[in-house]
Amino acid sequence: MMAQPPPERFLPQRLSPGRLAPYQAAAGSQRAAVDLYRWNIAVSAAVYEGLHLLEVVLRNAVHDQLVIWHQSTGNSGSWMDDRAGILEDRARKDIAIARARTRKPSPTEGHAVAELTFGFWRYLLARRYQDNLWRLAVRHAFPHLQPQTRSVVEKPLISLHKLRNRIAHLEPVHRRDLLADRQDILTVLGYICPDTRDWYQTGCRIPDTVKERPHTR
Template structure:
């Protein structure tokens, strides 16, 4: 029996899966326009991920630097990553243990491939590379306001004038949510991407204005370009969308 001929757009929707494409079809109104929106979403996600890369690296290095200084000032042995303070939650300690395990496995495999007899000792950098943005987001949880924030983490954000944890926690929560959306290949067209850009600039600026200036000069235009390339008329679009949590 012959097969019914379907359009290229219908074929793509079948390949991407109707369930995944349902939000795009609902927003765009037709398979053709849905594919345009999906393509834009892929491009926007790529541009945002580049910017999130900078934000995440700056955030985690700033927190790590101050935690390391506090750890040494407290006279504690080793590193705070291998000898975590009691103030950390059980979840954070478990995340650290898993990160150390993954780091050791990665280091061992690299060393074996290079023909070495035994792997060198783990560094803090090896462990940090295995920690997710979620770990650093929870380092800014309000439960730490009266100990780790007061004694260590707040110094990671010298430009945070009033030293309120919520001022840095709120944008980081929103950006963690954005990163998860992108990592799981979910739609971002319902978000106000200008607000996402503002959150990244704000968080980086609390750490270092000069780094913020570099970030703005290298990432702002690419995000604005993808916003201006939004393919559909009649939708709020990423300048006015209200889906940012």
């Protein structure tokens, strides 16, 4: 069997020198950069498990409360129709795009919810919605947040949204405090449902994967 060439021989070309450059700057050599790149893939996967769960739990919790609020108004249709004119243009466009993506002639709320991005739900916690959506509905999605201060939830979600986008775009995360990111995930899950937080924590791979980080200068 022919000996395989070391990865630093072929990976710089396949990944591109520009993509590998930040890893080499952190690691000090091309061989170490390749090891760091492999670890970045592994830790990104471990972190994404938590982001996956958080996104699904967050959107369902917020959606459920918006449904309850909408029903209390006596209006027909869905909260996504925004008959009260609360949502900003960007949010209304996101909903229209989500409904179109379902490729269904009459998409249900559930179909559209699944198509809306993490960013959509994160922006529903922005200060602009403090006196309407937060006060009327969204705060009830976080029953274990006491006192129910919107900014306390928004702050970790801003950071986690940025992290999610970095991972989704295959960017380096090796300079982040990933244990702090894990804590943010646990914290927000705990505001929504401590049982779900504890279930995730028992199988969370982030701490063990962080320990496997290659040494860098």
